[in-house]
Amino acid sequence: MSQCAVVQAIANCGPISRASVAKITGRSKQTVSEIVANLESTGWIQAVGHTEGHIGRRAIVYEISPSAAYVASVDLGGARVRVTLCDLTGTVLTELVEPTNPNGGMAIVDQIARMVRSITALAGKPYDDLHIAVVGVPGVPDPETGAIMMSPNICNIDRIDLAGNLRRQLDVNVIVENDVNLAARGEHWLGNHGEQDDIVYLSVGTGIGAGIVVGGQLLRGRNGAAGEVGFLPFGADPFDPSSLKTGALEQVAATNAIIRQYLARTGVRKTVSEIFDAAETGESNALETLDSVARQIARATVAIIAIIDPSAVVIGGSIGQRTELLDRITHQASKCFPRKIRIEKTRLGAHAAIAGGVVTALHQLHVSLFAAGQSTTEIIIPPSEIENFVAGAA
């Protein structure tokens, strides 16, 4: 079907006439006319006016009808649950944030379901127009069982079928994906990278992990464990048995590492943000701690670049995106790799995973609606306005 191509042309090129769509897609004018008529009658696109001032007959221009359907993107964190409702253009309509229910397990399912239902009500949209929900989780979803493995901060989430239960409660399609993977997709979508660029999102927070987008697709790996950079074999001694529990790199390049290193140097236990504050005042122990951690993260970045050779490595996460650390990482990394390397700060901050959820949802929606039965179709969702996502950051 050319339907898919037509939808994409309209989505990408904003308000556009049928004649132009025909040129872009390479189909004939009346093939396009037929499809457009069809799409308009089913409500997916709408006419929004005329061209004017050009020579020749005025053209009717069409655009994706934003309110034809909605998608929900959920970021389930250890501390907070964030839910956003977006329209078909990827514009955020409403956002809702709550503390994560500490009971875990089914309580989480109930919480997410309630939040998704109430956000559609808040936005004043009929619930039936919600077509899909994507949930980012801090762990590895098991595609067989739907359980979330390796998620220490949320209890009992590895004992239930999150996707299945949510699907039942919400009565819409549900996709569950690792939050760092979603963040990588989000940055790839909105972070000023080409559609074909390979990018890696490196998240540094309580742990360290990477999401990898190659050829527009997430690299998942055999066990869904691609990007587990915490187990890179340097930092702490990788051959020490203790490195089998907490990875060798993770021991020296995450929240706990900063706290512990500062403690070792000074005998004083401070929180991460206190240590950052101390560094800003020029305290040498704090500065040395940050230097040391940045050095290890820089090595991780170089390891990723040596193996993947991406267009850019985007660094995010609660501590990774702090400029003081980022500058040090960039500086150190450039010292141990022969070519120029591109390390960037996340442009989406805490909303990277949410944005990734939105693009995943929209992609899935387009596939199911317009490419049913087609084997391999490249579907590109045009980037939304980045401000939609960043502005909402609380």
Added chain:
Amino acid sequence: MSQCAVVQAIANCGPISRASVAKITGRSKQTVSEIVANLESTGWIQAVGHTEGHIGRRAIVYEISPSAAYVASVDLGGARVRVTLCDLTGTVLTELVEPTNPNGGMAIVDQIARMVRSITALAGKPYDDLHIAVVGVPGVPDPETGAIMMSPNICNIDRIDLAGNLRRQLDVNVIVENDVNLAARGEHWLGNHGEQDDIVYLSVGTGIGAGIVVGGQLLRGRNGAAGEVGFLPFGADPFDPSSLKTGALEQVAATNAIIRQYLARTGVRKTVSEIFDAAETGESNALETLDSVARQIARATVAIIAIIDPSAVVIGGSIGQRTELLDRITHQASKCFPRKIRIEKTRLGAHAAIAGGVVTALHQLHVSLFAAGQSTTEIIIPPSEIENFVAGAA
């Protein structure tokens, strides 16, 4: 066109009837009949007999006509040039090996062209039936200029357009690709891995490098430098400026590293194979040298697994495939990664790149013949007999 699907079904499922092809491809019987008639008349497939003993009418079975076209796979090494001629089923017909012309540059082009022409003569095949040649080179082909960058062992190869010149001399399509990348494709094709399995081929010889197959496709990276594991930031001090010339890992995990380490321990300069021999006699210095090198290669393997999470890492290269080293690598790697990991010895040995060239050539041939103009078509070349490749190893 369904033509592509029909060809694949016949290629994959050996001698097969039209009715079975219809079932496999999901097309109707006479669509298949038409296409088969067409393919038979153009010579790409041939009838080879009847089914028998089954209930019902006998079926005429067809197979790919092996001699409809041929492809050449060339492995250009620093010391040797290896050329093989294969038929459409991926069976090696003839192999030719020569020392690499030491003059480099255009002399290499002339040498390869001469060898390719003479091998078709040797095999007694009309030159016009040769459709494509794939050349594996120890360096990074620049897709713009056709020059081969970073190829220290072959002189002046970075100053000429290898692909273009060969295409002109041979008058067939020519693809030039990095040899480790081809080896990765070869192992992926013949090494008992699933079509969708991600595998990494790690070559350890004069240098260390990896070829990465993800989702059936080579991972190339922004600069074509994916898999440059020599620059992984451990082994030697990665922040030392000397690690910008020879990568930190490459300094301790390749031919020279073995020689130098043994020299440092004993004061004696031996070749790599002499050191392996010494290790076999139980000489402790040699054993310790191998242990130390294996330890670093194991770290490289773990780094790859942590980032890519492939189904398997296949180790090859002149020293990587030596069992003494491989056993040590496997053992050390398992000690610093929490999950079970699959490290395998190359099954193709020196013929991995050749096999990769063959599958690349056959793939390209199928695309150009049967999928012309189609956007994205998965084309799977059924594995050939691995013996065809390994047996020829000299």
Added chain:
DNA sequence: AGTTAGTTCGTCAAGTTACCGAACTAACTG
């Protein structure tokens, strides 16, 4: 051995789908 039922192969004819090309009408600029 002969008959009959059941199965599968391959073909024929008619219909469907998704597209295209060319001619045509509509609406605008200058």
Added chain:
DNA sequence: CAGTTAGTTCGGTAACTTGACGAACTAACT
């Protein structure tokens, strides 16, 4: 008015499907 562009109508085609049917075979029964 001519010139230009937008959209429609009409007819046509390539690729595929569906369903009916004869040919060729096996198996089982008489």
